[in-house]
Amino acid sequence: QQQVRQSPQSLTVWEGETAILNCSYENSAFDYFPWYQQFPGEGPALLIAIRSVSDKKEDGRFTIFFNKREKKLSLHITDSQPGDSATYFCAASAAGNYKYVFGAGTRLKVIA
Amino acid sequence: GALVYQYPRRTICKSGTSMRMECQAVGFQATSVAWYRQSPQKTFELIALSTVNSAIKYEQNFTQEKFPISHPNLSFSSMTVLNAYLEDRGLYLCGARLGGYEQYFGPGTRLTVL
Numbered sequence: 001q002q003q004v005r006q007s008p009q010s011l012t013v014w015e016g017e018t019a020i021l022n023c024s025y026e027n028s029a030f031d032y033f034p035w036y037q038q039f040p041g042e043g044p045a046l047l048i049a050i051r052s053v054s055d056k057k058e059d060g061r062f063t064i065f066f067n068k069r070e071k072k073l074s075l076h077i078t079d080s081q082p083g084d085s086a087t088y089f090c091a092a093s094a095a096g097n098y099k100y101v102f103g104a105g106t107r108l109k110v111i112a
Numbered sequence: 113g114a115l116v117y118q119y120p121r122r123t124i125c126k127s128g129t130s131m132r133m134e135c136q137a138v139g140f141q142a143t144s145v146a147w148y149r150q151s152p153q154k155t156f157e158l159i160a161l162s163t164v165n166s167a168i169k170y171e172q173n174f175t176q177e178k179f180p181i182s183h184p185n186l187s188f189s190s191m192t193v194l195n196a197y198l199e200d201r202g203l204y205l206c207g208a209r210l211g212g213y214e215q216y217f218g219p220g221t222r223l224t225v226l
Contacts, residue, residue, distance in 0.1 A: 032213045043217040098144040098163050102156040
């Protein structure tokens, strides 16, 4: 059972465009949703995260939009740069539960 | 800032042999430490989790007999892959959790089995 789903599997955008990465989940108990950025050969780096009490979280060019009712969230990367080319993972955890559930990732390629 | 170190970064071992990897959280007091394996298909598998209030708990399909873990405290953890075979290949990640939610990963130890 895949509790966290990501789409698309891969995404290519031009430099300067907005990349939109989607994530959905099944467990209503999930209340914390981090996004990780991973470059080849490296470990995943915490990029931005949101809690279910919020519907939006912004950090520079990265914004999470969260829809609790539909159990969906999305990561928007505005003014995409070639250096943003990486795999992005959506994860989820529930209050009081130390486990994270990860999606399968979206591979983003930004073309100059 | 919060940093998680892992050693070695990559290792190659012969089929049937064992290797040990280490993880250290620097700059913060971890409240939990988790070991994951990331497969070539990039999926994350949770191997085991240790928290401030509990002993090491292994996930289904992973056992202490195969992946023994030791840590004097949550800032330092080591895991051994015993009798490694091809299916054990992957990137082994250590994630240390700060406070209630944020989890930071190390760069991983990439295991290649010949």
